[in-house]
Amino acid sequence: MKALIGALAGLCLFLAPTVHAQGDAAAGEQKSATCAACHGADGNSAVAMWPKIAGQHEAYLNRHITLIRDGQRPVPEMMGIVANLTDEDIADLSAYFAGQTISPGAADEALVARGERLYRAGDAKEGIPACMACHGPAGEGNPLAGYPWVAGQHATYTASMLNKYRAGDNWGEDDAASAVMVGVARRLTDEDINAVSSYLQGLYRAQ
Structure with missing residues (x-):
């Protein structure tokens, strides 16, 4: 043991983490409206079954959004939402939410x-x-x-x-x-x- x-x-x-491009937080905020419906405008979800993503590490967010988009992490509620995101979109959204403060x-x-x-x-x-x-x-x-x-x-x-x-x-x-x-x-x-x-x-x- x-x-x-x-x-x-x-x-x-x-x-060793996967390396992703740095995103633009300002651009991510402009793209975040759909995410906000479940995760909150600042990444602090109001519903306990949906995770808070405010302040999460940028690389972690990037990796897991990418995994969901690419079908490697099955999250039915998100797969349709992220299906058309580009790598740049994901990087920008990750940078925005990583910069928020968790409640x-x-x-x-x-x-x-x-x-x-x-x-x-x-x-x-x-x-x-x-x-x-x-x-x-x-x-x-x-x-x-x-x-x-x-x-x-x-x-x-x-x-x-x-x-x-x-x-x-x-x-x-x-x-x-x-x-x-x-x-x-x-x-x-x-x-x-x-x-x-x-x-x-x-x-x-x-x-």
């Missing part, structure tokens, strides 16, 4: 202790590494390795993603980042997922 945890933590440091959330006090323990220390007995090994002590992620910020994200959305990883969902060719998450999530119980998702919702990342 310790060897697995060490290997996963090591991957967090050495994963703070609140954690369920009854779940904070368990969620914080899993996030900061993991569970060696169950072979679960600390989430912060990849996502950082403040939930800021690791843009160089392609790991997203997770602080302040809707708990409902985070839980849905962890459940998908636990079921084996993966995307992108040779995407080591999502493969790591599949390996971690398979060791999480429903209670673990609910606790860490709630904890992250209340872990506001100052920008």
Whole structure:
């Protein structure tokens, strides 16, 4: 178990992100009206099942919008919307939303202790590494390795993603980042997922 945890933590440091062109945030704002319908004008969605994308790493947004457009990450609600976006459009939208500020959330006090323990220390007995090994002590992620910020994200959305990883969902060719998450999530119980998702919702990342 310790060897697995060490290997996963090591991957967090050495994963190489896909390189994308820098976008024009001003142009992205002009193109963002359709995105705003679900994600909010500033990237802070009002509906918990839709992710906040405000302040997300630009390269991460670019990669995942591209994966959805190219059919490598199936998100039915988005596939038609992004199907006709050019690489330039995606770069511009990513730059715009990356420059916004995520709104703070609140954690369920009854779940904070368990969620914080899993996030900061993991569970060696169950072979679960600390989430912060990849996502950082403040939930800021690791843009160089392609790991997203997770602080302040809707708990409902985070839980849905962890459940998908636990079921084996993966995307992108040779995407080591999502493969790591599949390996971690398979060791999480429903209670673990609910606790860490709630904890992250209340872990506001100052920008």
